[in-house]
Amino acid sequence: MFIDEKMTKSELRNKTHIVTFQCIFEDVVHIEKNQKKEPRCSFMDINSDINILGGVPDYNLIRVYIAGEASDKSSEEIQHEYTGIKTEKAFKRFQRAIDKSMNSFYSERLRDMIQTLCNIQDLDETILLVFFWNMSINNEMFAYLNEAVYFPILFSGRTVVTAEEVLACLKELRLSEETLQKWSDSTMSITASKYLTVIKKLGLVDGSVKKSSIKIYLTGSLFCSCIG
Secondary structure, eight states: OOOOTTOOHHHHHHHHHHHHHHHHHHHHHHHHHHHHHSOOOSSOOOOSHHHHHTTOSOTHHHHHHHHTTTTTSOHHHHHHHHOOOOOHHHHHHHHHHHHHHTSOOSSHHHHHHHHHHHHHSOSOHHHHHHHHHHHHHHOHHHHHHIIIIIHHHHHHTOOEEEHHHHHHHHHHHHTTOHHHHTSOHHHHHHHHHHHHHHHHHTTSEEESSEEEEOOOOOOHHHHHHHHO
C-alpha cells in the first residue's frame, strides 16, 4: 500500500479502509472462481469456532492479536491484561478459535492490510466488518450460515432474524454433513444461538431473543472500492 508521510492519521485510516476492503473482495472473488473450477471436497470443514467465538467477552482481544500488540507477552499476561477470562483452559480455547477463524488470511496482502488497520485505530464498526468478512473466508460453516440465513433476510428487507431460522438451516445442512450428524440437538441449538451472538458482536444485528438486522452502510469511497 502506498503511504504518503504527509498523510494525516485520518487520511491514513481512510486509505487503509479502502485498500483493506479491496483486498477482501478481490480474495472472495478469487476463492469463488477457484471453487467453480475445482469442486470442493465432499464435506465442509466444520468445527466449534462459532460456539467458542460467541463466548469471547471482548472482541478487542481479536484486534490485539492481529495487530501483534501482545506478541512479546505470554499467554498468561495476555489473559490477565486484556481479558476477564478466569481459567487458562478457557483462554487457550478462545485463542485457538481466534487464530483459526479470525487471525488467518487468504493472502499476504490481506494480512498486511488488516494488521495495518488493527494497528492504526481502536476497535470500531469498520474493523468489526473486516472481521466478519475475514471469518467468512476462514470458516466454512459461518460463511454458509451467512449465505443461507443472514444475507437473504437482509436483502429481502426483513428486519428480524431468529435462532429458530438458523437452527432450521443447520438441521438441513446436517442431512449432508457427517460431522454435524454427530452433533446432539443441544449442540445444534447452541450453535444457532452463538451464530447470532457472533454477528451481534460484529455489529450486524442487535437485540436479544429476536435479533434486528442492522444494514451496513459504507461511505462513498468504501462503496466505490467494493464495486470496483
